[in-house]
Amino acid sequence: MTTITAELHNRTKKKPIKGMMDNVMEQFYSAADHIELHPNIRKILSITNNEIIVHFPVKMDNGDVEVFTGYRVQHNNALGPYKGGLRYHPTVDIDAARALAMWMTWKSSLAGLPYGGGKGGIQLDPSKYSAGELERITRRFTFALGDNIGPEHDIPAPDINTNSQTMAWIADTYMSTRPPAERTANQHVVTGKPDGSGGLEGRDRATGYGVFLNIKFWAARNNESLSNKKFIVQGFGNVGYWASHFLEKNGAKLVAVQDAFGSIRNTNGINVDDLFNYTQVNNGSIVGFPEAFDLDNEKFFTSECDICIPAALGNQITRTNAPKIKARLIAEGANGPTNVEGEKILIDRGITIIPDILCNSGGVIGSYFEWLQNRNGELWQLSEVMSKLDKKMKESFDKVYDFSEKERIDLRKAAYCIAIKRIEKAYVQRGIFP
Known part of the structure; x- marks a missing residue:
């Protein structure tokens, strides 16, 4: 995976942008309040x-x-x-x-x-x-x-x-x-190993495929097709590439990409595999790709598109650039790419965010499959892995989407509520030692 320069973290002069720890705690407390989490369990989880x-x-x-x-x-x-x-x-x-x-x-x-x-x-x-x-x-x-x-x-x-x-x-x-x-x-002390050393076939694409699936599920819930949808990707590493690969296969069009070295754009579309092959001979960089134009980093998030996939580092979408984003959907391929202030602006503007703990969970699900495979001395085929991942991701998406509609809250708060309630149930059932 890749990232851009730290300038996105330091543009405001009035007050510093909140760090990731501030964001995750604010998200946690908001969900804990909504489900009226027991005070003792709140203390433990904080x-x-x-x-x-x-x-x-x-x-x-x-x-x-x-x-x-x-x-x-x-x-x-x-x-x-x-x-x-x-x-x-x-x-x-x-x-x-x-x-x-x-x-x-x-x-x-x-x-x-x-x-x-x-x-x-x-x-x-x-x-x-x-x-x-x-x-x-x-x-x-x-x-x-x-x-x-x-x-x-x-x-x-x-x-x-x-x-x-x-x-x-x-x-x-x-x-x-x-x-x-x-x-x-x-x-199985680690997951994500090479195929020949106990790794899971398909683990390399699990996170990016999961991002794609969430976008696909969202489109279906809104009676929309992915065909001709324009999308932009920040970070063209493992997650960004595979998410783009599957979106392109389903008719969507990649129009802008940003990585640690710069940004490129082509409103007529960027061929995903051609760009990937170019990065392999260009020290991992997208810059200079002959089928696209250079784009100022500051203008990346202002690109005309339907879907934005931040798949780099945290705190990339903030109060500074959130008002300029033109996408209707943010699919968080990275962990914590949207900070709390930026998210409030996006929600007020009617932009949907598929939160990181749902959107990029294909990676940890794939890791679980590999862990099970090693633990049980099994070897799973790629088709079996992808089918299991599809089913697991659909179950998670439907739970979050349905809870969001029922409670009339955004998808992130819904995802947090579901996740925290499951942990709360474990503590209630088991008690707290001693």
Whole structure:
């Protein structure tokens, strides 16, 4: 996945834009108020269970040693093991990890999975390191985390700037630290692994396919067709590409894209696979794609379109650019791309937002399938995976959409209410130790 420069976070001079932690807490409290969440459970869910910070040295290719800081925040495990990605990015810090871990708790609960929420990563820019250095960094980070992760305790997955290779390194390192008799039984310590190392066929497209499905379900609920719908995508990594791929296959037209390097536009349409192939030989960048024109970053969200898919980092749609967005639908491929202030403006303008904990939950659902596959010693075919994902996503979308209409609230609050009520039920049934 990709992101744009930090300028979107710093344009206002009157007051700072709220951070992700501020956003997730405001969203949580709003939903908790709506369902009249028990005060004691509100206290529990408003804080994290564990916060792990590790500092570890790694020898670079030139012989120098660098010390890195890694994070793993475990928010809640009332429903099952902690589950969530690891990202390698300069913006990784404890507050970001807290917010993302909380979102994972709500996301897993909403999807009906036996998981809690966790998140973490390393504060670094991976483009500055060789493949060998990244492998050593990853293995040393895994060793530093030790028993804070485990297949029945906390199960990491890929996120921004991490991938199946990263997960393979983590799995191998973790299994190497186990007693010989237990090593093969710990393969599901991570998900998102390569196909040949216990990975799930189709896991690479699960998140983007889930974004597409939510858009498809929304269109059906509104008696609309995706044919000739214009859409824009921020972030043309794994999520952005696959969401675009499936939308194009269903007749929609990609007209603008933004990534870390710049923005491009073509109102006549941008061929998704041609753009993807171009990025593979252009250091991952969309800039310079011959079948599109350069676009000022400031004008990306003002592009004429029906659907906007923010699939980069958090806090990209704010009070600054929300009034200028022309899309009728925001489908959140990223975690927390719309902050609270920006969302209020969009809702007041009648723009629908499919919230992140619903829209991009295909990733964690796919991870659950991989975890089950490893746990049971099975191998699932791609067609089976996609069929199961389609069914699971439809169940979640219908629950949220129906609850939203019944309660006359927006989709995000509806999704939060459903997710939090499931966790509340677990606490009520089990009680609180001691």
